[in-house]
Amino acid sequence: MTSIPHQPRWQADIDTDIVVQLLNQKKLIPFSMATDHSLTDFIRNILSANELKLSIKDKAFIARLNAGMASITHLYYQIYSTHPQKDELFEQLIATLVRAYQSREKDLCKRDEEKAKKGHWFLSNELVGMSLYVDRFAGNLPQLKTKLPYLEELGVNFLHLMPIFESPEGESDGGYAVSDFRKVDKKFGILEDLIGLRKEMQQKGMYMMLDIVLNHTSHRHEWAEKAKSGDPYFQDFFYMFDNRWIPNQYEEKMPEIFPEAAAGNFTYVEECQKWVMTVFHNYQWDLNYMNPLVFREMLDNVLFYANLGVDVLRVDAPAFIWKETGTTSQNLPQVHTLLQLIKECVLVAAPGMAILGEAIVAPKEIIKYFGTGDYTAKECDFAYNATHMALQWDMLATGETDVMLAAQHAILEKPFGTSWISYTRCHDDIGMGYEDYMIEMTGKTPFRHRRYLMDYYSGNLPGTPARGALFSFNPKTGDARISGTLASLCGLEKSLYENDSQGKDISIQKIILMQAHSLFLGGMPMLYYGDEIGYTNDYSFSDDPGKSYDNRWLHRPLIDWEKANRRNEEGTVENRIFSQMQALIKIRKNLPVIGDYKNLTWISPHNTHIAAFLRSFEGKSFYGVFNFSDKYQNLTWYAFREKGESPESLFDHWSQKEIQVGPDHEYLWLEPYQFCLLEPRQ
Template sequence: MYEQISHSLLNEILDELQPNAYERRRDLQHFYTRLGANFYAIHNLFERLYGQRDDFELQMQRLVETLVRKYMHRPRELKDLDIAREKDHNWFLSQKWVGMALYSAGFAGNLRNMAAKTPYFQELGINLVHIMPILKCPVGKSDGGYAVSNFREIDERIGTLEDLQTIADEFGKRDILLVLDVVVNHTSDEHEWAQKAIAGDKKYQDYYYIFDNREIPDMYEQSMPEIFPESSPGNFTWNETMQKWVMTVFHNYQWDLNYSNPAVFIEMIDVILFWINQGADIIRLDAVAFLWKKIGTTCQNEREAHLLLQLMKDCCQVVAPGALFIAEAIVAPVEIIKYFGEDAIIAKECEIAYNATFMALLWDAIATQNCKLLTQGLKSLPGKLERATWLNYVRCHDDIGLGYDDNDIRAAGYDPFAHRQFLIDFYTGSYPGSFASGVPFMRNDKTGDARISGSLASLAGLEKAAQSGNEQEIRIAIDKILLLHNLIMAFGGIPLLYYGDEIGTFNDYSYRDDHDKLGDSRWIHRPTIDWQRVELRKRQGTIEYTLFAALKKMIAIRKETTAFADFNNRHLIDTNNEHLFAFMRFDHNRSSKSVLVVSNFSAEPQTLDLQTLAHEGFGTSGQLIDLYSGQQPVIEEGRLPIQPFHFYWLSEY
């Protein structure tokens, strides 16, 4: 959009830049086109956030200079990739993408060894790899890599920038997307900015929320919840050297950045573009819900946080339009949907968001053996934008939060408090007959609340079954694991496996012997992969072989099934059976058949009345084939039998 005031300012800024620094490059036409197209939005957002400041125009100039500089340092092959993705702007909605999240140290020992594992990803069918935080962090105060002490240095215990470049090159040759983290909400207290603030530098004290006394912190505390009430109660920490209070929403060594200061925004957009220029296809923006703090609120999901993300997106579209954002916002469904943006179609904040609601609902269905809350919760999940997508996952590096909407729990026939207590007891193994081997995370004795830690295999009962040697229980646990994965593969979005789940990795209890990890039960599901055990994936009859082969097959079929692309082409089905969860996937180009996905969460066989699907136009024009098994299902008098913890991907032929 052309608007005279903002574009006049842009011309002044460009005139003041040293032309010889960039005019010698012949590829600036794309940069200027994008900058011109986006500058009105960039200027408008920057003015809404910082227009009241006397140094507004100076800060605006610094922002544009940052974008120019980052574009000039963007490698030619990445600029070409940007152009290709601009031409195919829906590329990331394809069903061909299947991801895996991992810690490089736990998966391969270090970054240098990661590149050598590329054939393993290809063998399984993984073509999107999220390497968990790799930036420099203090020993013992890292929060699993999310307390960054240098935004441009890789932790020497993990590797080097050259190692990462090798990975990016290897992935690029094989069409594997690289996902990296940028922690945008806070830094470590050992970061250079924090250290300068501690030393008394007013410039860097303004990078954080720092106060002389408790008056303002107490105002914040009246409405701010505690994120880690067990290990880090409150939201402020006293710094003895400064004799001041610092906002520390997560841990006392993680200082919250003050985005009401435009210098902080410019620093962080520079950091984001730095890693995009290193070859990251996707940047996972950590803790985006917390970016703006306002007295009298929870300091989460504020309007200004969304404006900041819109501004980040517009800036990145100028420099690197082929790169995507993931919103790490584990918040209520009505809030998470906002992190895609406000546009009716295009994601103007983050193209991808974690579907934490779906994940938590799946674990409820496994524990209750019914789909009442799963179905109700998904009905309450707002629809996403057309050009945005979910990350669907069963487990990740984090805990399982039970943040279901109380109204949905009641609609499913449960008391909210009692039902959450049941799930906590069930997955921590204290409920009679529970098969799970999880542990509580951040139990709050005041509220009775807790979250759940544990690996997929251990929570699904495979650990207990394997220890007992009960073959039937082992088979049931494997069926549950595949049942859960079938849904993240077929639901709509990008399925994200968690490393080790493809071979059934159990809980790692060794964290209890590590002083730096003892207070954080999430380390129980952040394993070090035993590659000798991984080799068992090649030996028939082993748990590893059964799981790996099944997931490999599932991934391959997903990639061939165009109805599994994500174009808002899903429709939930009322099965009239609380144990069955079903939905229809339609091919958005109508070039192939629809697919009926039906899953049985019960320990007993169930039947689906196919006559109830007649109004969907399904099952009336031909025979049914299960895409996963390649076989025709047995249908008895119009009813489809489904074995316990089994699923079908049904299509007509």
């Protein structure tokens, strides 16, 4: 481990029984940064100074603290070794861990132990998630509790609740402009409602994920309000400047995130006559993590969420949390150091909570969020497989798999012990974020290829069935992302409007194809609410001044439960989609081979229209075969032998049919948009 100047070097204690006895003694030994130290002495000083106490019942916590202290110290001083208050604030950080542990309920500690026995519990094939807005799905938290049977009926056992903490009406960015990290917004209920929902979910064997916005606060947050009033202590919580000299240096390299709705990266604050960094919207003030006080406060919020009983904490936009002039201020090395430090602290105080880094970045960058070097698989437990999500839409629009396959070498670098969130879409836009060389490898021109995809999904290409919209179009680059529901982008909206029964059948087949691909590819699948019953675009957002500037509200529907009840009516769109999703989820949960154990191998592209992969685990194998073309396609039987397998027959879990494997010169035939979920039989 590289030595950091002024970093303490611990003579770590091994026997936790002895450690407990020493910690409970009255005698204090002064702590000096200049020499080697006993970890026991250091912690004992912190406990005494903060009126904290540990006992023999805390052996497991002390062991975790002992095991993690070297990494926590190294990472902290790697960032803050030059800060004048570094030592004092480091001691406060350790006290924060002790307090968080002591505030953790017994049932959550027991849940931590149960997860530890399972190992990497979050890699299981039995997990199937759904992301939803509480108010738009159910109304509020108490009403959401009454909808849990609906989710159980579908097979969902993991819920991502979109932001529910207090944010100003009309300036919320969908809840990502938080004005109070510890107060549930009144439209959802109160904190006790959230805890009650979590307990009900746990009794049903379900898991919960919540967001934390590390990058910024609302300008209505207490810290921002005090900064506006002129308090220098809180002004240092943000990037605030008296003039444009330093902001201009930042903006030389920083791209604009929302060039249409929020141009630039700084906003002038009249109350204090200063410029503040606002990378996303002018009402979202970026936090200054160069200040260790900010890290300490936000870590305390992370651990507060852990003690609410959150199973996975989704860290929103982590790529932006460290800024430096002369850079894009995205994906900088310090971002990873901070995330690794958070992970180490969570492992000590609340080891059952996993971390998801919502880094929607280039493939070569997203892999780094799992950790590298000594911290491989020790940073974020999850990341969104945004690259493959976008590649699915590429395959659906072009009917070809070559660009998707060109990107897989980067995606497959994910280390064992970590997992992807696999999805067809989410609350956000769809950006074609894979790199140009991946397109060029297939002989295509990146600009023209992306232009085709934008025209296809925005409905601007003659003959396209998709009905979406361009989001955040940048006239300087010609780049844009896509808004629209899964159903509308797959053609269901158009076919329903035109009363085209054949088009409706095809669009439903596309929807199920896309969902099946995400469910069986690898990682934890995250469905998006409304997709399970075929919601099409909601255009009413344009009449709401708080939403009209953001066409992503196209795909954030308000659930009509009468429409949802049509899932029980044979032959309805809702019934056809919901029942097929039920079947897919049931198949997934019955196949341990689908767990994310770094066990995916892509089959050679014998047919550019067919995406095929092999999953293997503990002597079992599984083939996923997906035709993204609107025409009949075939796949040579050799494809099922090229990786060393020699199956005599294949059982298709989807059609429930046994298929005999033929000689190499014969083929498996697939109908347009057909897929097979194949298990080898001897």
